[in-house]
Amino acid sequence: MAHANAVLTPRARLRLARLVVEDGWPVARAAERFQVSWPTANRWARRYREHGPAGMLDRSSRPRRCPRATPAPVVRKIVHLRWKQRLGPVAIAARVAVAPSTAHQVLRRCRINRLAHLDRATGEPVRRYEHPAPGDLLHVDVKKLGNIPDHGGWRFVGRAQGKRNRAATPDKPRNRQHNPQMGTAYVHTVLDDHSRVAYAEIHDDETAATATAVLRRAVAWFAIRGIATHRVLSDNGSAYRSHLWRDTCAELGITPKKTRPYRPQTNGKIERFHRTLAHEWAFRRLYTSESQRRKALPGWIHEYNHHRPHTATGRHPPITRLTNLSGQYT
DSSP states (O other), rough: OOOOTTSSSSHHHHHHHHHHHSSSOOHHHHHHHHHHOHHHHHHHHHHHHHGGGGGGGGGOOOOOOOSSOOOOOHHHHHHHHHHOOOOOOOHHHHTTTSOOOHHHHHHHHTTOOOGBBBBBOOSSSSOOOOOSSSTTTTEEEEEEEEETEEEEEEEEHOOHHHHHHHHOSSSSSSSSTOOOOOOOOEEEEEEETTOOOOEEESSSOOOOHHHHHHHHHHHHHHTTTTOOEEEEEEOOOOTTSHHHHHHHHHTOOOEEOOOOOOOOOGGGGHHHHHHHHHHIIITTOSSSSSHHHHHHHHHHHHHHHHTTTTGGGGGGGGGGGTOOOOOTTT
16 A cells, blocks of 8 residues: 555656646656556556556456465464363464464464463354344343342451351341251343443342343343344243243344353343443442442442443443434533
8 A cells, every 4th residue: 555655646647647648748757757667557557448547446466376385274273272171372283283483373373372362162263243233232140149138248357256156146047957048139230232231130049030120121221222122142041941931022022032051141231241240249348238238239330321431332331332312412
C-alpha cells in the first residue's frame, strides 16, 4: 500500500497511464512529468491497457508458487500436537523433525500460536460469537452460593470462627453430625448476548416454577428497556428441560435453545458473568448475614449495567449498547 506522500498513489498512476494511453504522450515525457523512471511509467501504462483503472491498485507480493513450503501433512501434524497436547514450538519441532522456527510460523499462520486462543478443555481454537441486536439471545443460568451465617463466614473470619458462627445462627436445621445446615442461595441470572445487560434474582430453590417465574419477570424487565426477546439459551438442567419451561417460552414467543451436554463453554458469557458476580459481589467484602448480602445484589447489578466498564462493549457500561432508552440522549 502506498504511503500518504508517495509520488504514485493509485490516483496519480491513473493520471500517468491516461496521459500515455489516451493522450498519446511519450513514455519518457510522462515519466519526467511525474518524476519516475521510464520502466515505472511504462509498467503503469501497460497495466492500464490490460486491466483499466482496476490495474492501478497494488498487487499482492505473495509468490504464486512456494516449492519449499511446509507440506500439508506436516502442517496437520503440527496443528494436531498443538490442539491435543498443547505443546510449544520446540517440543513440536522435535516430534515432527522440523525447525522450531518453522513450527512457530505454522502455529502463527493458523492463529494458534498463543494458548489463550485455544479452549482449555478441547485444545481447539476458541470460537466467539455475538448476536447483532439486543434480545436476539438471552443466556440463563443459576449460580449456587452457600448462605452466610450470622457474624460472617469462614472466608473472612477464618474456619474456626466460621464454625462457631454457623453453630450460633438460630433457626437452622441440623444434619446427622448435628451441625447447622446453612442452606444454599440460588442466584437466577439472565444476560443479554449483545449488550451484556444483566438481570438477577436470588431464590431458595432452582425448580422449574421458580426458573419460569424469573424468566417472565426478566422478559418484562428487558421489554421496559426496549428489548424484545427472541431466543433463550440454557444448559440441560432439570428446570430448563421441563414442560413448564417449554410452555412458558411458547407463551412468551421465545425459542428455547440448549447447550451441548458437558460443554459449559457454549454458555460462556453467563459463566464469565458468574465469575465477575462472585468476585465483585458475593465474596467482595465481609457480610455479617445472608440477608445483608442479598440486599447488596440490586445495587451491584445497577453498578454492573450502568457504570462498570465492560471489555466486550468497548470499555463502556453494557447499558450504552441499548440505543432506545427513554431519556438516554437528554
